[in-house]
Amino acid sequence: MSDRITLTLRAPLARPLDADAIAPDRLAALDAQEVSALQLRDGRVGVPLGDVFTVTGERSSSLVIDGDLAQLHGVGTLMSAGSLTVTGAIGNALGARMRGGAITVQGSAGDDAGSAMAGGSIVIAGNVGDRAGGALQGASKGMTGGEIIVRGIAGREAGARMRRGILYCASCGDSVGVGMIAGNVIVSGAIGENVGAGNKRGTIVALGPVRIPATYAYACTYRPPHLSLMLLSLRKRFDLPVDDAHLHGLFRRYSGDLAEIGKGEILEWQASP
Amino acid sequence: MDIRGVHIDDTFAEAFGMRGVRIIITAKNQKWARESANKLTGFATSVIACKCEAAIERDLTPGETPDGRPGISVLLFTMDSDSLPKRVIERIGQTVLTCPTTACFDGLPDAPDRIAIGKPLRTFGDGFQGSKMIDGQRYWRLPVMEGEFLIQEMFGKAKGVGGGNFLILAESADAALDAAEAAVDAMAGMPGVILPFPGGIVRSGSKVGAKRYKTMIASTNDAFAPTLRAITKSDLPEGVNSVLEIVLDGLDFRSIAKAMQTGIDAACRPGVHSITAGNYGGKLGPFHFHLQKIMGGDVEDGPT
Numbered sequence: 001m002s003d004r005i006t007l008t009l010r011a012p013l014a015r016p017l018d019a020d021a022i023a024p025d026r027l028a029a030l031d032a033q034e035v036s037a038l039q040l041r042d043g044r045v046g047v048p049l050g051d052v053f054t055v056t057g058e059r060s061s062s063l064v065i066d067g068d069l070a071q072l073h074g075v076g077t078l079m080s081a082g083s084l085t086v087t088g089a090i091g092n093a094l095g096a097r098m099r100g101g102a103i104t105v106q107g108s109a110g111d112d113a114g115s116a117m118a119g120g121s122i123v124i125a126g127n128v129g130d131r132a133g134g135a136l137q138g139a140s141k142g143m144t145g146g147e148i149i150v151r152g153i154a155g156r157e158a159g160a161r162m163r164r165g166i167l168y169c170a171s172c173g174d175s176v177g178v179g180m181i182a183g184n185v186i187v188s189g190a191i192g193e194n195v196g197a198g199n200k201r202g203t204i205v206a207l208g209p210v211r212i213p214a215t216y217a218y219a220c221t222y223r224p225p226h227l228s229l230m231l232l233s234l235r236k237r238f239d240l241p242v243d244d245a246h247l248h249g250l251f252r253r254y255s256g257d258l259a260e261i262g263k264g265e266i267l268e269w270q271a272s273p
Numbered sequence: 274m275d276i277r278g279v280h281i282d283d284t285f286a287e288a289f290g291m292r293g294v295r296i297i298i299t300a301k302n303q304k305w306a307r308e309s310a311n312k313l314t315g316f317a318t319s320v321i322a323c324k325c326e327a328a329i330e331r332d333l334t335p336g337e338t339p340d341g342r343p344g345i346s347v348l349l350f351t352m353d354s355d356s357l358p359k360r361v362i363e364r365i366g367q368t369v370l371t372c373p374t375t376a377c378f379d380g381l382p383d384a385p386d387r388i389a390i391g392k393p394l395r396t397f398g399d400g401f402q403g404s405k406m407i408d409g410q411r412y413w414r415l416p417v418m419e420g421e422f423l424i425q426e427m428f429g430k431a432k433g434v435g436g437g438n439f440l441i442l443a444e445s446a447d448a449a450l451d452a453a454e455a456a457v458d459a460m461a462g463m464p465g466v467i468l469p470f471p472g473g474i475v476r477s478g479s480k481v482g483a484k485r486y487k488t489m490i491a492s493t494n495d496a497f498a499p500t501l502r503a504i505t506k507s508d509l510p511e512g513v514n515s516v517l518e519i520v521l522d523g524l525d526f527r528s529i530a531k532a533m534q535t536g537i538d539a540a541c542r543p544g545v546h547s548i549t550a551g552n553y554g555g556k557l558g559p560f561h562f563h564l565q566k567i568m569g570g571d572v573e574d575g576p577t
Contacts, residue, residue, distance in 0.1 A: 145406070164406055165406075184405070203405075220420070222420040222421070224414075225340065225376045225420075226405045226412055226414055226421075226423050228342070229339055229407055229412065230405065232339070232340065232341050233407055237408075247341055248341075248342075263403065
């Protein structure tokens with residue numbers, strides 16, 4: 001048994017590979033030889049993991065993957081425990097349908113990070129592509145639990161159709177929270193257009209400037225008591241740059257999407273005069 | 274045993290099992306947290322007539338509360354598990370929900386037994402309420418005229434100990450009150466313990482039942498009532514003209530024992546003749562707080 005298993009990329013990837021076999025809880029019981037024998041997919045062709053990565057360590061639920069992995073997709077799919085650290089960039093569908101454990105990406109991630117995840121946490125130091133925390137193609141629900149923390153920029157449709165959980169990003173593209181069923185999206189900086197279209201019961205927190213859609217109606221300016229609880233938790237757990245002005249500040253509450261049931265909200269932080 | 278000239282009786286306080294919760298109330302400032310806590314713990318001195326016993330445990334700094342605001346922790350106990358949720362729900366519903374700026378949280382997050390408190394209270398929202406899951410806990414947001422009231426859905430329930438006590442036997446009423454106040458001040462803020470009576474002090478200690486009135490659950494403790502010394506079987510030593518009692522409830526034996534140790538030590542001052550305790554020969558409850566053992570530093574866990 002080792003402290004960790006480390007997968008080091010042998011050579012830059014020329015083609016995309018499906019790597020949904022790679023998750024720390026599935027590697028935890030395997031020796032190095034068994035890990036090397038796991039199958040990645042190049043289209044319809046299986047590729048032994050050992051042909052792509054050198055494997056050091058064995059029988060550990062702590063997994064580190066080294067290299068530029070922007071072409072490696074599906075890592076951490078259905079992960080339920082353990083820790084996964086990616087030292088560079090990672091491809092699409094990181095942590096899809098994950099149920100527990102912690103993923104840390106020191107670079108950026110591709111599209112569909114944390115799609116349909118139900119638990120655990122994904123922390124991305126860089127940017128993330130489109131549909132973070134969203135739904136699998138054709139599915140009605142996005143993430144149903146856990147946290148996605150993006151210290152950089154999230155692409156389009158972040159938190160689309162999410163049902164529960166928290167998605168935090170420094171800024172995001174258009175259509176954040178589109179079709180939200182419930183859950184929380186917190187954006188500390190700029191937000192794109194079409195915020196929260198079709199939102200049913202979700203909460204979108206804008207700590208920076210936001211353009212409120214026409215289908216949201218102003219309710220009041222107040223201190224949402226749950227928000228200080230949530231922001232304090234995020235600051236403590238993920239060392240997020242949440243300052244006291246956000247914790248105890250005033251927010252403008254807009255109810256919407258009124259084209260839907262209207263029980264969702266956009267909470268827009270008000271800087272003190 | 275004597276402490277600074279005050280005799281410590283070789284006897285024990287007899288306590289019984291209870292069920293309790295710790296309620297964290299936060300507010301815009303300490304004033305409003307205390308307003309709410311004072312109302313919540315009002316008329317909660319004894320299960321004999323109040324159906325629960327409750328008091329403020331201690332003030333909480335913003336760094337100690339879930340939402341980073343000033344707060345107060347309250348302990349509330351009942352005699353059985355079944356009545357605990359009802360007492361907590363009705364009191365929070367009338368005294369915390371109604372109080373400006375407050376929010377309400379579970380103070381026993383590690384307790385494995387959980388009871389629904391915010392969940393039934395959510396219906397005050399008449400369908401406009403919403404919930405949030407934060408760190409695995411559900412919180413209810415109830416829209417109210419002021420804005421929103423936030424309350425945690427589930428609260429931890431713990432086994433507690435009720436009826437820890439000691440009696441201060443003094444030469445005068447003033448000396449008894451001075452000593453009792455000193456004891457209460459010394460015990461203030463000790464974790465896991467409350468003093469549910471007014472100012473933490475009881476002047477009307479009781480015995481079980483009554484000699485004359487069959488329907489009475491409790492009646493005056495005539496053996497310690499100085500005005501009855503000449504006409505009843507009195508337990509008062511010569512020179513004692515007033516007795517006050519301190520009653521303690523707590524989350525565990527050790528917390529109460531340590532508080533008794535602190536309180537008794539503070540009560541040993543001029544004008545106090547002796548310290549004793551109330552018991553029923555070991556028939557009332559399994560928790561026995563032996564005064565001389567406690568004052569000798571022997572603070573054991575659990576029933577003895």
